Amino acid sequence: MPMRKDTAMRKVVERQTGVALWRQIADRIRLAISNGDYDATGMVPPETALAAEFGVNRHTVRSALAALAEEGLVRAVQGRGTMIERKERVSYPISKRTRFSQGLGRQVKEIGTRLLGHAELPATGEVARALDISPGDPVTELRTVSSGDGRPLSVSSSYYPAHRFPRMAEEFEQLHSVTKAFAAHGLDDYVRVSTEIVARHADAEELSMLKLSPGAIVLEALSTNADLDGRPVEYSRSRFAADRMKLKIET
Amino acid sequence: MPMRKDTAMRKVVERQTGVALWRQIADRIRLAISNGDYDATGMVPPETALAAEFGVNRHTVRSALAALAEEGLVRAVQGRGTMIERKERVSYPISKRTRFSQGLGRQVKEIGTRLLGHAELPATGEVARALDISPGDPVTELRTVSSGDGRPLSVSSSYYPAHRFPRMAEEFEQLHSVTKAFAAHGLDDYVRVSTEIVARHADAEELSMLKLSPGAIVLEALSTNADLDGRPVEYSRSRFAADRMKLKIET
DNA sequence: TATAGTTGTCTATATCAATAGACATTTGAG
DNA sequence: CTCAAATGTCTATTGATATAGACAACTATA
Numbered sequence: 001m002p003m004r005k006d007t008a009m010r011k012v013v014e015r016q017t018g019v020a021l022w023r024q025i026a027d028r029i030r031l032a033i034s035n036g037d038y039d040a041t042g043m044v045p046p047e048t049a050l051a052a053e054f055g056v057n058r059h060t061v062r063s064a065l066a067a068l069a070e071e072g073l074v075r076a077v078q079g080r081g082t083m084i085e086r087k088e089r090v091s092y093p094i095s096k097r098t099r100f101s102q103g104l105g106r107q108v109k110e111i112g113t114r115l116l117g118h119a120e121l122p123a124t125g126e127v128a129r130a131l132d133i134s135p136g137d138p139v140t141e142l143r144t145v146s147s148g149d150g151r152p153l154s155v156s157s158s159y160y161p162a163h164r165f166p167r168m169a170e171e172f173e174q175l176h177s178v179t180k181a182f183a184a185h186g187l188d189d190y191v192r193v194s195t196e197i198v199a200r201h202a203d204a205e206e207l208s209m210l211k212l213s214p215g216a217i218v219l220e221a222l223s224t225n226a227d228l229d230g231r232p233v234e235y236s237r238s239r240f241a242a243d244r245m246k247l248k249i250e251t
Numbered sequence: 252m253p254m255r256k257d258t259a260m261r262k263v264v265e266r267q268t269g270v271a272l273w274r275q276i277a278d279r280i281r282l283a284i285s286n287g288d289y290d291a292t293g294m295v296p297p298e299t300a301l302a303a304e305f306g307v308n309r310h311t312v313r314s315a316l317a318a319l320a321e322e323g324l325v326r327a328v329q330g331r332g333t334m335i336e337r338k339e340r341v342s343y344p345i346s347k348r349t350r351f352s353q354g355l356g357r358q359v360k361e362i363g364t365r366l367l368g369h370a371e372l373p374a375t376g377e378v379a380r381a382l383d384i385s386p387g388d389p390v391t392e393l394r395t396v397s398s399g400d401g402r403p404l405s406v407s408s409s410y411y412p413a414h415r416f417p418r419m420a421e422e423f424e425q426l427h428s429v430t431k432a433f434a435a436h437g438l439d440d441y442v443r444v445s446t447e448i449v450a451r452h453a454d455a456e457e458l459s460m461l462k463l464s465p466g467a468i469v470l471e472a473l474s475t476n477a478d479l480d481g482r483p484v485e486y487s488r489s490r491f492a493a494d495r496m497k498l499k500i501e502t
Numbered sequence: 503t504a505t506a507g508t509t510g511t512c513t514a515t516a517t518c519a520a521t522a523g524a525c526a527t528t529t530g531a532g
Numbered sequence: 533c534t535c536a537a538a539t540g541t542c543t544a545t546t547g548a549t550a551t552a553g554a555c556a557a558c559t560a561t562a
Contacts, residue, residue, distance in 0.1 A: 018271035019274060021520070023269030046537080048538085057521045057522070059521070076540090077529080077539075081538060081539080082538090082539080094500060194501060195500040197448060197497060197499075198493070200278075218450075247449075249446040249447070272550070299507090299508085308552070328558085329559080330507080330557075333508095
């Protein structure tokens with residue numbers, strides 16, 4: 001059974017699907033940029049070439065490029081072409097010892113985690129199950145946004161058993177690091193025991209927090225960290241902007 | 252600054268973003284169904300209620316529900332309401348010893364992997380890097396679709412170094428199992444060394460292979476398996492229907 | 503057997519998305 | 533300087549998307 005090669009084939013976009021062609025094309029070009037398809041020239045192909053490639057009118061391609069320019073991803077110069085300003089998809093490692101800022105180290109110059117708010121609440125069923133405590137037991141919730149080079153990458157809600165880590169919010173506020181906040185409670189090491197990953201469309205809150213446009217995708221990771229005795233110390237629900245991140249799992 | 256609760260609030264959809272309102276609403280309802288928001292009644296709220304909730308015309312909600320009905324997710328009955336037919340997400344484990352059919356065992360009754368085609372080709376840069384061979388070295392490509400209970404869950408392209416596993420395609424065709432095909436070449440055990448996960452909109456081929464509706468999301472996993480000496484034996488690119496699967500990472 | 507509540511269908515209108523073609527403007531290379 | 537190649541702007545037309553309102557058809561229940 002011979003297979004057809006996909007090289008230099010006309011890239012198909014679908015019509016009447018509720019997703020405008022210019023948006024589909026913008027998504028595809030964004031992907032091509034992050035895949036490094038245009039690294040040879042550092043430029044996006046000419047509008048006429050893209051129009052032919054996708055089988056659409058040049059104006060439709062222009063709408064797509066305008067959207068990417070709005071995101072700051074490309075910049076068009078009359079007479080020259082459309083240059084790539086920034087490449088996408090930071091790789092986020094998930095391993096036994098996942099630490100947010102470490103893995104991103106070389107990929108982004110400046111990392112920031114901002115505390116949106118914190119609260120002490122009774123554990124819901126989901127949180128209690130993950131932290132191996134009883135439903136209703138007090139947990140500290142930290143809500144954060146993390147950015148790389150000024151662009152939001154993820155929003156997280158993390159939960160800590162309040163009995164064991166009573167000053168989590170205060171320590172984190174001072175130290176700006178979960179690892180250090182744990183250390184302040186006398187916990188020096190912890191490991192990731194499980195992660196569940198789901199992809200879905202972003203909801204309204206995520207769209208605004210991550211500065212995404214509607215129809216955008218989030219990768220949701222539900223993860224549990226435990227101390228070296230296996231007792232869970234953190235449960236968190238992180239939502240990553242899917243077009244800016246990939247997850248790298250090291251087993 | 253006190254935070255406003257989102258209960259019973261008007262759910263916002265955005266306009267002029269290249270994503271039709273009916274599709275945004277369909278996505279939100281699909282998410283609500285899979286979250287179990289409507290479990291009390293087993294029905295979607297009435298069209299008029301949804302229209303008020305999203306601040307759109309009833310006809311727009313009807314377009315959204317028609318799309319979900321097309322997917323087989325809901326079924327409308329005149330005079331009664333719109334019933335939920337299906338809500339799911341199969342969990343796919345990723346661990347050191349990831350074997351497709353094993354992990355899904357209890358979740359779906361009947362698993363099928365169908366071979367779409369195979370070929371012997373020179374390794375591209377990406378494949379060569381992953382398999383630690385030279386670009387241009389021959390590799391066997393297997394293209395498969397896997398289904399659970401009759402619904403397609405994933406499409407995969409897998410690559411094997413042809414020198415070491417010369418009969419991969421034939422063995423797989425007979426044995427219907429990668430693990431057994433490896434065994435037939437004298438390889439009894441292998442482990443997963445790395446997995447990269449990306450979420451994006453499905454392209455045209457994926458939409459048709461996975462029987463998805465346009466705008467749907469795929470989870471793409473790029474994974475490498477190696478023998479116990481650390482030599483790569485398989486590189487594969489699997490694309491999962493995101494609204495039917497979640498990935499569970501065990502470290 | 504009424505009746506309230508729900509989905510189904512129809513008509514009409516306004517706006518957005520996409521196509522088509524023409525031409526202007528800018529850049530870089532010969 | 534000239535010209536080819538690229539982006540920028542404009543007009544016009546068509547089809548999809550969204551709104552609005554009215555009413556038909558069906559279901560469950562009081």
